[in-house]
Amino acid sequence: MTNEDKILAAEIKELQKNGDKVYSKQLAEREALLNNPANADLVRKVQLGMLVAQAAYKARTSAKLTQKELAKKLHTRQSYIAEVEKGKRNITIDTLERYATACGKHVELKLV
Numbered sequence: 136m137t138n139e140d141k142i143l144a145a146e147i148k149e150l151q152k153n154g155d156k157v158y159s160k161q162l163a164e165r166e167a168l169l170n171n172p173a174n175a176d177l178v179r180k181v182q183l184g185m186l187v188a189q190a191a192y193k194a195r196t197s198a199k200l201t202q203k204e205l206a207k208k209l210h211t212r213q214s215y216i217a218e219v220e221k222g223k224r225n226i227t228i229d230t231l232e233r234y235a236t237a238c239g240k241h242v243e244l245k246l247v
Contacts, residue, residue, distance in 0.1 A: 181222075188222035191234060195220070198238040208237040 136144075169178055195205050195216070202216040209216075209230075218224040219234070226234070228242070235242050 184222045184225070187226060187231070188220050191226075191231070192220040194235055194238040194240045198240075200238065205234070205237055209233060 168174055195202070198205075200208075202220070203213045206213040206216050215224065219226050228244070232242050
């Protein structure tokens with residue numbers, strides 16, 4: 136191993152240590168945010184959005200459709216389907232029903 140390789144290996148090791156520290160700090164901040172009672176409504180809203188996103192993804196993949204194929208059926212863009220499946224888009228119940236139907240599914244909604 137050359138001297139340059141040793142220096143590079145040491146720098147990589149130092150970066151990994153710092154990366155672990157940064158990750159630990161971010162994890163602690165995330166946990167504090169999620170567990171703060173003042174954020175309960177926001178956390179629940181995000182969780183519900185992710186449930187919808189997961190259901191949309193599962194419906195599409197179980198129908199063996201690509202995002203592009205589904206987008207064509209819904210007369211929309213593939214990027215819209217991707218945003219829905221990542222939870223980055225709010226989706227109306229009407230659109231969710233159209234999405235489900237295009238995947239050979241239907242929507243069931245339960246209030247508890």
